[in-house]
Structure formats: C-alpha cells, structure tokens
Amino acid sequence: MRPEIIKNEPSLFGRLARRISVVLFIGAALLVTAAWYYAETAANKAYDRLLVGAALQMAESLSVEDGTLTARLPTSAFELLGLAERDRIFYRVIDTKGQTLTGYDDLKTPSPLDSARNVLSVEEGVYKGEPVRIARATRVLADPAVSGHAYVIVAQTNEARLALTRELTLRATILVFVMSLLAFVGAMLAIRYALQPVERLGTAVRRRDPHDLTPVTVDVPRELDPFVGSINHFMGRLNERVDLLQRFIADAAHQIRTPLTALTAQIDLLGAGKLDKAGRQHFNRVKERTSELARLTNQLLSHAMVIHRADSVQLEPISLVDVARRAYRAAIPITVDPDIVISFEAPDDRPFVLGDAVSLREAIVNVIDNALRHGTDQRLEVRVRASDTQAFVEVEDDGPGIPPESWEKATQRFATSKSHEGSSGLGFAIAQEVASAHGGTLSFRARDERGFTVVLTLPLFKGVVK
Amino acid sequence: MRILLVEDTHDVGEAIAKRFEATGHAVDWETNGRDAAEIIDFTEYALIILDVMLPGMDGFEILKRIRKSGNAVPVLILTARSEIDDRVGALDLGADDYLVKPFDFRELEARARVLMRRHTGGEATNLIKCGDIAVDRAARSVHVGKREVQLKRRELTLLEVLVARPGRVFSKDELLDQIFGFDEAANANAIELYIGRLRKKLEGAKAHIVTVRGLGYQLVSGDAP
Numbered sequence: 158m159r160p161e162i163i164k165n166e167p168s169l170f171g172r173l174a175r176r177i178s179v180v181l182f183i184g185a186a187l188l189v190t191a192a193w194y195y196a197e198t199a200a201n202k203a204y205d206r207l208l209v210g211a212a213l214q215m216a217e218s219l220s221v222e223d224g225t226l227t228a229r230l231p232t233s234a235f236e237l238l239g240l241a242e243r244d245r246i247f248y249r250v251i252d253t254k255g256q257t258l259t260g261y262d263d264l265k266t267p268s269p270l271d272s273a274r275n276v277l278s279v280e281e282g283v284y285k286g287e288p289v290r291i292a293r294a295t296r297v298l299a300d301p302a303v304s305g306h307a308y309v310i311v312a313q314t315n316e317a318r319l320a321l322t323r324e325l326t327l328r329a330t331i332l333v334f335v336m337s338l339l340a341f342v343g344a345m346l347a348i349r350y351a352l353q354p355v356e357r358l359g360t361a362v363r364r365r366d367p368h369d370l371t372p373v374t375v376d377v378p379r380e381l382d383p384f385v386g387s388i389n390h391f392m393g394r395l396n397e398r399v400d401l402l403q404r405f406i407a408d409a410a411h412q413i414r415t416p417l418t419a420l421t422a423q424i425d426l427l428g429a430g431k432l433d434k435a436g437r438q439h440f441n442r443v444k445e446r447t448s449e450l451a452r453l454t455n456q457l458l459s460h461a462m463v464i465h466r467a468d469s470v471q472l473e474p475i476s477l478v479d480v481a482r483r484a485y486r487a488a489i490p491i492t493v494d495p496d497i498v499i500s501f502e503a504p505d506d507r508p509f510v511l512g513d514a515v516s517l518r519e520a521i522v523n524v525i526d527n528a529l530r531h532g533t534d535q536r537l538e539v540r541v542r543a544s545d546t547q548a549f550v551e552v553e554d555d556g557p558g559i560p561p562e563s564w565e566k567a568t569q570r571f572a573t574s575k576s577h578e579g580s581s582g583l584g585f586a587i588a589q590e591v592a593s594a595h596g597g598t599l600s601f602r603a604r605d606e607r608g609f610t611v612v613l614t615l616p617l618f619k620g621v622v623k
Numbered sequence: 624m625r626i627l628l629v630e631d632t633h634d635v636g637e638a639i640a641k642r643f644e645a646t647g648h649a650v651d652w653e654t655n656g657r658d659a660a661e662i663i664d665f666t667e668y669a670l671i672i673l674d675v676m677l678p679g680m681d682g683f684e685i686l687k688r689i690r691k692s693g694n695a696v697p698v699l700i701l702t703a704r705s706e707i708d709d710r711v712g713a714l715d716l717g718a719d720d721y722l723v724k725p726f727d728f729r730e731l732e733a734r735a736r737v738l739m740r741r742h743t744g745g746e747a748t749n750l751i752k753c754g755d756i757a758v759d760r761a762a763r764s765v766h767v768g769k770r771e772v773q774l775k776r777r778e779l780t781l782l783e784v785l786v787a788r789p790g791r792v793f794s795k796d797e798l799l800d801q802i803f804g805f806d807e808a809a810n811a812n813a814i815e816l817y818i819g820r821l822r823k824k825l826e827g828a829k830a831h832i833v834t835v836r837g838l839g840y841q842l843v844s845g846d847a848p
Binding site for chain 2: 411
C-alpha cells in the first residue's frame, strides 16, 4: 500500500495564506515608501513657500538710501519663518558687488548665485553641519548709485519638515496597516469559504463505505468538476473491475460445481466397504476434503451473490422469524448427528425488518452452518428476539467459542482459527457483509456457562406491514 | 418405491441411481427434459428428483407442468445455478425440497426418504399436546413451550407414541415394535438410547419421560399435582 497522503505537503489554505501575506506585505511596504515620499514633498512644498515668502519679503525690503544699499529686514518675514518653532534660520543679504550686507557671511547657495537670477529656487544644502533648505531671492536694483543684482539667501533647518513628514507618513502607515489587515482577514475568510467544497468532497469520499462504488454526488463548484469527474471515472473503472472479478468468481465457482458434484458422486459410488483399514482412512480424507471444497464453492457463490444483491435489490419489510426459520431448516442437514440438541425459538410478536430475504437467509444459514461445523458439541440454539428498536438472530452453541481477541479476525475472509483445522471460510464474512448492507451488525457474545453466541443485529422495521 | 431421476450429467445420475437402487427403490433415469415430462404424464412415481439445467426442457418447466396437471408427487430439485433466487423460485413453483450442487449424498437420501414418507403417510394435520410439549404430526415439528426442537425421525416417532397416551406405561418391546417395525433388527438397548436422546432434547419442558422400573416408560404432563 502506498501512503494515503504525503504528510509534509502544506495545506492549500496555508499556501494561499502565505502567498497572500507576502503580496500584502510587499504592497504595504511600497505604499509606506510612497507615502513617505509624498509626505516629504508635501512638507517641503509647504515650508518652502514660507521660506520663499520670507526671502521675497526680505528682498523687497532692500532699498537704496543715500546711495547705499540698506537692508531693513521686516519682522513679518521672521514671524513667517517662526511658524516652524524649532527650526533655526540663517540669512545673508548680498549687495550688488557681492559683499555681505548683513547676516551670516559663510552662508552660501549650493549653486552659483547668478545661476538662476529670475527664478525663485529652493535647494538642499548643509550649513554649520546641519542639513538645511536654502531659498534665494534676487532683487534687481536700477538706482544710478547702486545698480545690479542684490541677493537674499535664507536657510532653514529641517526639523519641522521632518516632523510633518513623519506625522503624515505615520498616519498613512496606520491606514495602510489597517487596510492590509482587513484585506488579509477578508482573504482568509474568502479562502476558507472557497475551500469548503474541497473539505466537503473530502469528507464525502472519506465517509464512504468501501464497498460503495457508485459515483460521488456532492455539490461542488465548477472548478472542482474535473476532480470529481476523475474520482467518479476512477470509481466507475474500479466498479467494473470488481464486478468483473465477482462475476468471474461466481462463474468459476459455478463451473467447478458440476465436476465437483460428479466427483462426490464417484466417491459415493466407490464406497468404503471394499477397502482395507489404511485405504479407508485415505478414502475418508478424500471425502472430507471434497465436502470442504463443496462448501467453499457454495460459499464463494453465496458471497458473490450477497454482494451483488446488496446494491441491486430493493429492501422490503420481511418477517425475520420466517426468514430465520427457513434458514434454520436449510442449514441443518437431516443427517446431522442425532446426539446434538437443536432448537429454534421465536417471539410471539413477529418482528419485521427491512431487508432482502434471500441475503438474510444466506447470512443466517452461514452462521448456523459455522456453529454446527466448528462450535457445537451437544447443543445448538437459534433464537429470534426483538427490542424496541432492534431485532436479533442469535445462534448459540455449547462449543469452546471464539476468544475475544480473535473476534475481529473471525469476520475476515478465510480467517483461520487455531482451534480447528482448516479455514472457517467465508461464513462470517458473508453474514457481516449482509448485516452491514442492512444497516446492522454481526457481533459475538463471550462464552458464558451456557455457550458462545453469534448475534446478527438488524434495525427493527417500524412501518405498517402490508 | 419408484423414483424418477432427471439428470443429464452422466456420472452424477449414475451415482444417484445406484444409491437409491441399493436401498431397494426402482429408479427410472432420464437425461432429457422433454422425454421426462412425457413419462411423468402417464407414470406414477413416489418421488421425482429433478435437475434444473436440462436439455430439451428445464427443470422448472417440468415442475410447472407437473403442478399444473394437478399431480401432487413430491419433487426434489437439484440446482447448480449460481443465483439462490432459483431455490426460492423452485419452492414457489411447488417443489417440496431442494439441494444445491454439490451436495452430500447421504443428505439427498435422507431428504428423499422424508419426502416419500410424508407423501405416503397421508397424515392429517393434527397437533397432539401433553403439558408444554406440542407435536405437529403434519409439519413433523415439536415445540417445547415457545422453543421448536429438532427431532430425528425415530425420536419423533417415539415421542408421538408416548404423547398420544400420556400417563400410559409403554414397555420396551411395545416401543420397539412401534418404532422399528418387524423387519428391522433392533434390541432394547436402542430404545434406551432413543429415550436418552429424547430426554436431552426435551430438557426444560415441564412434561417429562418417567422410567417405570421393570415396566417401561411413560410421559407425564407435569401439570398434575
């Protein structure tokens, strides 16, 4: 037998969950990065406007008085920049000659001063070892005394921008995280829901009686149709094979019958009368083996028939007492040892069961036959009983019985028991087969002072009998 | 007695015929179904042993013809067909008994004997009771209370004799005559053996067989004080 399932293979659910979480994680990372980028841009834009505004105000405040360039820096410009509380501000006003008029002498723009005269530009830079944003404004002076370009450079540290960027990013991240979580939970629920039919199908196939080879009829989504189709196709083929095999067994057993009957006839004709002691011994052995063979052949046919009937015959209400009595009559040969006490007991009320009379009789015949051959010493009792919900056929004998540890094995085909020579054959297997086809069981009751009992239990038929 | 055997397998037919001839019966053996059916129409038999699979006409057809013509001759069917439905069918069609091939020849002989006796005996349906023992002579069955007990032919005959006159003491010689007839060699020990078996099989019954020392046996119902 190959192992049913390779245990290390992760479940579909696990696989999907893992892949979806990876995708969600990467997506979230990308989104957070993008959020950071946008937040930074937005923060820069906002604060750059203030910076530029301040620079422009300062540039605007430059005036020429008495032929010299004077910077009277407006407080409003500093108030504007003061909005970013924790940031420091540096500025420098450069006159037309390129000399520092006021402010920090060493504050420089990263690009040459005159590179963008007509553009208000904001650049990244470093001042006093700190990263800063640097804005510059140009003022064109056309005074006869002072003419040319004057520049205002304003630099601001990045604290406020960073704080804003961080805050915006954090909020965006929380949103992304919440969304991802929702997406993950939603996806898991969706997967579980989507996988339910697989589970259902699995359960349906697993719960199946091993003898049931009819097509699986579970409602599954379209995607699973090919799978169910394959299972059914496979079952169909298996069924055909089993059918073929059973038909073969039945045919073979049937074919064996005629020569076997002839063989018993010849043995009977031969007779033991003319033989010496040793010869008689051999003759008896041949006779015994022949009857064993005959019994086995009959059981094979019976087994094939019982299985065939189990899925082809409609069950109908039948009187268990009638069936059991017929089985009792059929199973006990007239030539049975006269010293054995054999009896049949039935209740006054006639319990009915839903069943196939032929199969049931076959089952009971086999149980009685088994008891007669392997169990009975002096006494064999067949009883029909009924409880509120069940009907029982009990076959009790005073033989040694079957020890409990062998009960399970006893119902297997061709199970052998050490206490008797040869095989008990198919008797219990047939009875078991019939019992389960009727929704009943075949069980054993441990030997007590009276004897060992085999019990065939069937559900009682509660409906109205015609 | 005259028996018709319809069986197309040569060695099986031969063995059956020999077996019955050895016990003093006259056996007509036919291998073709149609021929057999014609013979039955104008010959009277004590028993017909009928195979199912036959050339010409199958066993069921023949059986149907026999019963249709109102002939009540006992018929024992031998079937080799795989479906047991056949056996049920055979009983429905009016067969008295059946055996599935391959069968035990002693069993065949025993069953044939029962059928012939039942036919010739012509006993009316009657039920004799003594206490909680009931003997149905037609069905040849014995009940102890609710329990149906299987009795052998001679045990049943013995019980019938005793149960017919409860309380009467039967001597061994009397019983010997009733049970074995005159042509069979049997001695008083055989009666003891059968009484022993009968007692064992009737165990649990209130009615029981009492040994009256030096005189014989009697059946008492057990109801009386």
